[in-house]
Amino acid sequence: MRAEIIATGTELLSGGVLDTNSLFLSEELMLLGIETAFKTVVGDDEKDMEEALQRSLARVSVVIVTGGIGPTEDDITRKVVAKIVKKRMVLNEDALKAIHTRLTGRDYGTTNDRQALIPSGARLLQNPAGVAPGFFIDESELFIAVLPGVPKEMRAMFSEGLKPVLAERFANRMFIRRRLVRTCGMSESAVNQAIQDTLKRDIPVVGLTVKETGGVDIRIIAREPNADQAQTQVDRTEATIRGKLGDAVYGVDGRELEEVVGALLMQRRLKLAVAESCTGGLIGGRITSIAGSSEYFERGVVVYSNSAKTEMLGVPLDLIERHGAVSSEVAAAMASGIQKAARTDLGLAVTGIAGPSGGTEQKPVGLVFVALSTAQGVKTAEYRFLGDREQVRLRASQMALDMVRRHLIA
Amino acid sequence: MRAEIIATGTELLSGGVLDTNSLFLSEELMLLGIETAFKTVVGDDEKDMEEALQRSLARVSVVIVTGGIGPTEDDITRKVVAKIVKKRMVLNEDALKAIHTRLTGRDYGTTNDRQALIPSGARLLQNPAGVAPGFFIDESELFIAVLPGVPKEMRAMFSEGLKPVLAERFANRMFIRRRLVRTCGMSESAVNQAIQDTLKRDIPVVGLTVKETGGVDIRIIAREPNADQAQTQVDRTEATIRGKLGDAVYGVDGRELEEVVGALLMQRRLKLAVAESCTGGLIGGRITSIAGSSEYFERGVVVYSNSAKTEMLGVPLDLIERHGAVSSEVAAAMASGIQKAARTDLGLAVTGIAGPSGGTEQKPVGLVFVALSTAQGVKTAEYRFLGDREQVRLRASQMALDMVRRHLIA
Numbered sequence: 001m002r003a004e005i006i007a008t009g010t011e012l013l014s015g016g017v018l019d020t021n022s023l024f025l026s027e028e029l030m031l032l033g034i035e036t037a038f039k040t041v042v043g044d045d046e047k048d049m050e051e052a053l054q055r056s057l058a059r060v061s062v063v064i065v066t067g068g069i070g071p072t073e074d075d076i077t078r079k080v081v082a083k084i085v086k087k088r089m090v091l092n093e094d095a096l097k098a099i100h101t102r103l104t105g106r107d108y109g110t111t112n113d114r115q116a117l118i119p120s121g122a123r124l125l126q127n128p129a130g131v132a133p134g135f136f137i138d139e140s141e142l143f144i145a146v147l148p149g150v151p152k153e154m155r156a157m158f159s160e161g162l163k164p165v166l167a168e169r170f171a172n173r174m175f176i177r178r179r180l181v182r183t184c185g186m187s188e189s190a191v192n193q194a195i196q197d198t199l200k201r202d203i204p205v206v207g208l209t210v211k212e213t214g215g216v217d218i219r220i221i222a223r224e225p226n227a228d229q230a231q232t233q234v235d236r237t238e239a240t241i242r243g244k245l246g247d248a249v250y251g252v253d254g255r256e257l258e259e260v261v262g263a264l265l266m267q268r269r270l271k272l273a274v275a276e277s278c279t280g281g282l283i284g285g286r287i288t289s290i291a292g293s294s295e296y297f298e299r300g301v302v303v304y305s306n307s308a309k310t311e312m313l314g315v316p317l318d319l320i321e322r323h324g325a326v327s328s329e330v331a332a333a334m335a336s337g338i339q340k341a342a343r344t345d346l347g348l349a350v351t352g353i354a355g356p357s358g359g360t361e362q363k364p365v366g367l368v369f370v371a372l373s374t375a376q377g378v379k380t381a382e383y384r385f386l387g388d389r390e391q392v393r394l395r396a397s398q399m400a401l402d403m404v405r406r407h408l409i410a
Numbered sequence: 411m412r413a414e415i416i417a418t419g420t421e422l423l424s425g426g427v428l429d430t431n432s433l434f435l436s437e438e439l440m441l442l443g444i445e446t447a448f449k450t451v452v453g454d455d456e457k458d459m460e461e462a463l464q465r466s467l468a469r470v471s472v473v474i475v476t477g478g479i480g481p482t483e484d485d486i487t488r489k490v491v492a493k494i495v496k497k498r499m500v501l502n503e504d505a506l507k508a509i510h511t512r513l514t515g516r517d518y519g520t521t522n523d524r525q526a527l528i529p530s531g532a533r534l535l536q537n538p539a540g541v542a543p544g545f546f547i548d549e550s551e552l553f554i555a556v557l558p559g560v561p562k563e564m565r566a567m568f569s570e571g572l573k574p575v576l577a578e579r580f581a582n583r584m585f586i587r588r589r590l591v592r593t594c595g596m597s598e599s600a601v602n603q604a605i606q607d608t609l610k611r612d613i614p615v616v617g618l619t620v621k622e623t624g625g626v627d628i629r630i631i632a633r634e635p636n637a638d639q640a641q642t643q644v645d646r647t648e649a650t651i652r653g654k655l656g657d658a659v660y661g662v663d664g665r666e667l668e669e670v671v672g673a674l675l676m677q678r679r680l681k682l683a684v685a686e687s688c689t690g691g692l693i694g695g696r697i698t699s700i701a702g703s704s705e706y707f708e709r710g711v712v713v714y715s716n717s718a719k720t721e722m723l724g725v726p727l728d729l730i731e732r733h734g735a736v737s738s739e740v741a742a743a744m745a746s747g748i749q750k751a752a753r754t755d756l757g758l759a760v761t762g763i764a765g766p767s768g769g770t771e772q773k774p775v776g777l778v779f780v781a782l783s784t785a786q787g788v789k790t791a792e793y794r795f796l797g798d799r800e801q802v803r804l805r806a807s808q809m810a811l812d813m814v815r816r817h818l819i820a
Contacts, residue, residue, distance in 0.1 A: 013446045014436050026424050036423045037458055041449035048447055280698025281691030284712040288690025291766050299718035302694040302710030356701050
């Protein structure tokens with residue numbers, strides 16, 4: 001069972017905007033056992049859209065179109081689909097009712113009614129998160145669904161409306177199960193070496209991706225006629241990988257390191273404070289991106305200047321003068337300084353040279369010291385990251401969070 | 411002149427990876443007067459790739475393929491292109507030499523030589539940033555170029571090799587010039603109202619996009635047979651828009667608000683310190699993402715707890731008790747507190763409710779207070795942002811940076 005995802009919208013061709021909907025859709029289709037064979041982006045041009053649709057119907061069995069179903073003149077998707085499948089457009093009463101309900105009390109342009117026109121024979125997909133309804137056409141050799149372009153609306157409509165339809169329509173096919181095993185602190189070649197036997201096997205498929213954070217993600221994809229079998233394969237392979245990589249694995253799938261660290265702190269009822277130099281607030285920003293982080297994040301400081309380090313953290317000025325602001329000693333003093341000032345269980349600190357300038361032969365761009373102060377004392381670590389300013393900062397924040405994680409699970 | 415960009419690679423279909431190359435390419439093609447009509451993504455499957463290539467040659471005049479030209483078994487792009495254009499593969503000596511030079515002293519697998527095979531009649535494109543060479547075929551009714559999938563290599567090869575070829579081949583066509591005028595602090599409908607006359611005109615094309623930061627970007631695209639004429643149109647339209655929107659315009663094209671604020675601070679030799687609550691380090695992170703920010707960013711604090719607000723910023727505990735931590739009064743005290751502690755020219759502070767929990771009827775999720783303390787006193791502003799935690803935080807950081815910008819240009 002193969003699918004094509006067609007994203008419509010001129011802004012996706014030349015407006016500097018990327019189609020991200022297809023990322024979500026191909027993932028969801030995969031879990032239903034439907035493989036995405038093509039993705040196409042086409043502008044709001046009638047001829048081009050016709051061409052793309054016609055082509056997709058000739059080469060795959062499931063076509064999902066996103067975008068172009070709003071109320072304005074350039075929203076032509078409904079019309080073009082009707083033309084291609086040779087149906088006339090009819091006014092759907094349920095759709096009209098939903099649009100009216102949604103827009104009650106708002107500025108109601110008459111063009112909004114146009115959104116209730118769908119091809120005859122098509123079935124309506126209500127929009128749980130917006131106005132424009134979608135629809136799908138299900139005939140013997142043809143399955144075509146039309147969803148909104150706004151990601152939030154597209155996702156809601158897919159999950160609540162289209163997904164159950166697809167699951168039923170394409171049941172008893174291959175089941176695909178997938179897992180991402182996420183690691184931190186090991187290089188790609190080290191991960192490769194450690195799990196090479198698993199990588200060599202064909203079933204399930206296992207692959208590596210190096211992330212911007214410097215961490216390595218391991219993809220496991222199992223494809224079986226039986227869902228349980230596929231799941232068992234994934235679970236077993238994950239267990240094998242975890243056995244080989246140990247603490248380097250911090251989580252699976254969409255779970256980010258800041259979530260893992262947050263959950264550990266919450267569970268152990270510990271509080272954290274952070275002192276950042278080169279990361280400039282990035283670590284605080286990542287920790288506090290998690291809802292409920294006020295339970296365990298007490299405070300953070302961004303100490304860019306030496307006087308800030310001295311005044312706010314009590315780092316002795318002569319320590320900075322002796323070892324330099326970017327040094328293991330200053331990192332340690334920053335960590336114990338913030339822990340003491342905030343009276344928290346843990347004090348985390350980072351100092352380094354993010355670049356592009358400021359590096360020397362002795363202390364090159366990418367040199368970063370991380371320190372963690374706890375009741376058991378202060379640990380420090382030294383890193384030399386490759387990459388540009390953004391990468392160095394991101395990688396430094398990752399290793400700093402990882403130091404907290406490793407301390408908490410030790 | 412219309413183009414199709416074909417990205418190859420199974421990881422772009424189901425590996426959770428987005429094709430970002432086409433964003434760069436469509437932009438570059440546009441500047442050469444070539445419009446991208448279709449973007450296609452296809453896996454490392456011979457039949458599918460043949461189908462996609464064949465289709466593209468039938469519907470546009472310029473085809474650019476990225477990816478699948480490395481040394482491994484699943485790198486099949488070269489072979490498929492040769493088949494579609496009915497050429498045999500020949501070993502290109504220049505390509506072979508370049509590959510050998512590049513890999514001198516490294517682990518040299520024999521499969522690397524395969525990368526020097528290109529279709530007969532094709533012209534070589536050297537890879538300035540990697541190993542795999544690219545090529546292009548230029549015949550009367552056919553122009554097809556093949557570039558690497560690695561973004562850095564693709565960009566270097568395009569800019570140094572393919573761009574001059576395209577510029578010459580498709581000279582004397584239409585020239586496209588483009589500008590993004592970026593605004594902050596005005597809603598989409600307010601921008602729409604203010605520049606409606608400009609939006610209505612067809613030449614140049616003007617459109618609006620609402621960004622995640624809450625700001626509105628205005629796209630200007632001029633398409634003329636003469637490059638100067640296109641540029642003049644863009645410049646004039648930008649001037650008109652700036653005239654209507656005034657200070658709401660903070661920059662153009664890729665320039666972000668943190669860069670604008672940084673440049674203003676640098677120019678005026680002023681120093682800034684920041685106290686954040688709900689944004690949790692995001693503002694510090696954005697400011698310090700700019701190289702050289704240590705010149706004007708003195709320090710930042712993330713004061714999540716009340717005791718942090720009191721101890722680090724001297725915010726009186728009874729002020730917090732009287733008005734709540736999320737209040738105009740506390741924001742003002744935080745701003746003057748950080749300004750005083752850091753002895754900087756400006757003290758910026760944010761306090762708010764990012765959600766999803768913590769909101770009340772009186773103080774709902776999305777309520778944010780921003781304050782700026784300067785020699786002239788303290789300014790505060792109140793916002794009620796819509797959206798999830800991430801959006802509220804991002805929008806709050808944007809309006810906070812904008813308050814600094816507006817103060818500096820006043």
